[in-house]
Amino acid sequence: xxxxxxxxxxxxxxxxxxxxxxxxxxxxxxxxxxxxxxxxxxxxxxxxxxxxxxxxxxxxxxxxxxxxxxxxxxxxxxxxxxxxxxxxxxxxxxxxxxxxxxxxxxxxxxxxxxxxxxxxxxxxxxxxxxxxxxxxxx
DNA sequence: GCCAACGTTGGC
DNA sequence: GCCAACGTTGGC
Numbered sequence: 829x830x831x832x833x834x835x836x837x838x839x840x841x842x843x844x845x846x847x848x849x850x851x852x853x854x855x856x857x858x859x860x861x862x863x864x865x866x867x868x869x870x871x872x873x874x875x876x877x878x879x880x881x882x883x884x885x886x887x888x889x890x891x892x893x894x895x896x897x898x899x900x901x902x903x904x905x906x907x908x909x910x911x912x913x914x915x916x917x918x919x920x921x922x923x924x925x926x927x928x929x930x931x932x933x934x935x936x937x938x939x940x941x942x943x944x945x946x947x948x949x950x951x952x953x954x955x956x957x958x959x960x961x962x963x964x965x966x
Numbered sequence: 967g968c969c970a971a972c973g974t975t976g977g978c
Numbered sequence: 979g980c981c982a983a984c985g986t987t988g989g990c
Binding site: 861862863944945946947 | 982984985
């Protein structure tokens with residue numbers, strides 16, 4: 829089981845919309861970055877990810893689960909290499925974990941989210957996952 | 967194959 | 979609105 833962090837601008841797609849999509853989930857499309865694409869191809873059904881609000885909020889608000897592995901992104905040009913996955917909301921964090929809190933936590937100093945701030949799909953290690961869940965009250 | 971210019975993301 | 983990080987493009 830691997831862990832990920834999915835960035836989304838709440839203006840475009842928020843946690844509330846993720847929850848409303850229910851168990852059918854939604855396609856997480858629009859990734860146009862090769863590092864993120866490679867990570868997406870590693871995502872397996874059942875993997876979990878944090879749902880992070882970028883720009884507005886700048887905090888982790890919930891947990892999602894991969895329900896469909898990488899396939900051709902329907903929002904990309906036909907024949908382009910871009911892929912997407914389907915994810916569904918699992919549960920919200922009891923207490924959102926802000927970017928400031930992540931930066932302040934020594935255990936999270938090496939987290940890819942901070943190392944590559946522009947990457948929309950960083951990986952999360954087991955240790956980081958546990959630490960953030962705890963910070964989020966789970 | 968290098969590097970400058972430029973565009974985009976995302977935090978502040 | 980600014981700027982740092984960084985990916986991409988295009989000239990050489």
